Amino acid sequence: MSSKQLTPGQLKVLSHEVSFNTTDTDPVNLIAAVKSLLKQTGASDETKYLVRQQVTALVMAHKLRVIISSAE
Template identity: 55%
Template sequence: MSLFIHGCRVRLQKYRQIIDKEKTKCCEFMGKDSTKLLRQRVLERAREKQTIHEAALENKCRKLQNATSSRNDILVHNLESKELRKGQIQVLQHEASFNTTDAKPANTIAALESVINQTEAT
């Protein structure tokens, strides 16, 4: 993990150097005042996008909270007596990438219901 973090830091330093070089070129080409205005506009636009993104995440979070609170907090129904047909098991294995070979039918059904309940909330 530390090797991964070190690699990320090295890449960030490299990109920072490239950005600094490009900033210098931009200043030489456009002049300091124009470059300053451009930088301000880019920062404004970045803030606008960040605000929109945060609002969307907040909205999504609110929807998730409302959906989970209105379900009586039951995420899994234990259906031990339910037997799956061979076709249903094949669909589970293929579509959900769920290995049912070693799993008990009750555990398979409980896992499936849990996933369905969680995905319905989004």
């Protein structure tokens, strides 16, 4: 994973302008929304990579919560 973190502005785009909530979103819908967003922006390849890394971390954290909740 990259050592760079997304800027607050980039996180705002992910959480607000794409209109998703990372706590209860379906990972497939999240990935589709991010792919669409990345196609529409003129972001650099590095920024796109950082966004993909952040989304991967969010999806993995979401999967972990679901697995833990099911086990309880």
